[in-house]
Amino acid sequence: MRFDIISVQPDLLLSPLGHSIVKRAQNKGLVEIHIHDLRQFAINKYGQVDDYAFGGGAGMVMMIEPIAKCINNLQAERTYDAVIYMTPDGETLRQPLVNRLSLLQNVIILCGHYKGVDERVRQKYITYEISIGDYVLSGGELGAAVLTDAIIRLIPGVLNDESSALTDSFQDGLLAPPVYTRPADYEGMKVPDILLSGDTPKVEQWRFEQAIARTRQRRPDLLE
Missing domain, CATH: 3.40.1280.10 (SPOUT methyltransferase, trefoil knot domain)
Structure with a gap:
């Protein structure tokens, strides 16, 4: 382009x-x-x-x-x-x-x-x-x-993982859900157990629910 x-x-x-x-x-x-x-x-x-x-x-x-x-x-x-x-x-x-x-x-x-x-x-x-x-x-x-x-960043080949752009905020009309990385426990603040479970369908369901909750809280106009 x-x-x-x-x-x-x-x-x-x-x-x-x-x-x-x-x-x-x-x-x-x-x-x-x-x-x-x-x-x-x-x-x-x-x-x-x-x-x-x-x-x-x-x-x-x-x-x-x-x-x-x-x-x-x-x-x-x-x-x-x-x-x-x-x-x-x-x-x-x-x-x-x-x-x-x-x-x-x-x-x-x-x-x-x-x-x-x-x-x-x-x-x-x-x-x-x-x-x-x-x-x-x-x-x-x-x-x-x-x-x-x-x-x-949407042009094919620009990002190392093209699926990354597809999961950004607003792509599905919602804000992105919370994300975590190591360590799993920082001063008693723990990563949600579901993200450590390895159960991909349940993880995706959790992310979807969190995206809706965050959008409802911060940008309810998007849900309309």
Whole structure:
């Protein structure tokens, strides 16, 4: 899968997309991540990519011309399955959406900044508008990193044990159950006996019941 991420602050993406599982996925050749500095497509030699909003008001707006030039250049090289805009007023990112996006091959992600992009960008180019939560960040880069990470871990071959992703929270509409490892007894705090029994069907039943209980306690909205 290929990700082309468009940003006015490309350095913000280097660390979160250059380590751990995401880095290993790139080293295996399962994923390509290309970060594009929008200022390379600026309208003048000063690197301008934003301007004041028509109608007045505080804040700057990302201009359509640099964004259009960058997207057009990318689309001239290959076909993209989606052009995603990271924005606070987009669809809230949830696991079912991540699952769908993980089936795509080529994706462009546009990171919003300032007061956002000229509305005509959204009308002409954008196929998905995504938010990672009901709050505002300084820009869309961290949201793009979150989205990219969430997608990449679902790509076959990325995780050493592919079943791991299938048992994560939200995959079945529930939160994950409690997990334990050695030692079995730490200062009198013992691992539940069922997990030491070796009885796989009973262990799975226990995990399912715990997942329901935890979801009911912490995220009852998921059960609805």
